[in-house]
Each structure stands twice: as C-alpha cells, then as structure tokens.
Amino acid sequence: MGINRILNHPVLGPVENKKRITFTFDGQTFEGFEGDTIASALLANGIRTLRVHEETGAPRAIYCNIGHCFECRVTVNEADIVRACMTPIQESMAIESGKVQPAPFNTPPEEWPRTYTEYEERNNNQKDGGTNA
Secondary structure: OOOOOOOEEOOOEEOOOOOEEEEEEOOEEEEEEOOOEHHHHHHHOOOOOOEEOOOOOOEEOOOOOOOOOOOOEEEEOOEEEEEOOOOEOOOOOEEEOEOOOOOOOOOOHHHOOOOHHHHHHHHHHHHOOOOOO
16 A cells, blocks of 8 residues: 555544555556545555646646646546546556647747637637638
C-alpha cells in the first residue's frame, strides 16, 4: 500500500474496512482504497508528476485539488482531460500521465479574440463556412 498514506488521521480516525483497489498508472500497477481520488491514490503511492506543460515540458502536479485549475488532468481508459483530483479510482482503471495537449489557439496572441462574444462570433462563422458575417 502507498508509502505516503495516512492510516490513522488525528481528526478523521483510522482508515479501516476500505476495499483495496488495483489500478495502473503509465503501465505500472498500484493499490488504492475505494473512495480515493486518482490524485490522492497516486500521491499515496509517491507519484507527484501527473503530466507535463504543453509548451515547456515542465512537470505538472496537483495544484488546487478542487477541480478548478485542470493542472491534474490525466488520461483515463483512453479518455483525455480527466481531472485526477475529482475522479474516484475504480478497479483496473488504466490511467496515463496527461498527454501534451495542443495550444488553445493556433494563431499568434495578437489575433486571439478579446471577448467571449468575439470568440463565439468567430466560432459560429467557422461552423457556417464563413457565410455568417
């Protein structure tokens, strides 16, 4: 079981009667407890790096741990952009470190939309094949 797991919490008490679950991360098998999130199970097993930054390749890990920042995104059973901090582990779950995702825009920053309305107009225009002015 994970080397960093708290088995007797001073406030929550002992962790007992929890079902052990096996899962894989980048092809390596680990154990966690039913009810663990992917992030907490990996952390308990000494895994800190969940993905790399899209542009710099720098390691990324758990940041907010409440689902806001998406720093902990991983691939689960071939589904991309799964938040590890919000997703419970399941038996035999296949988790892969987050793959490098493309930049949000393939245009230089000076051409990015400045408002959401502008973004929607451009997006709708592209869907209409450029016929919607």
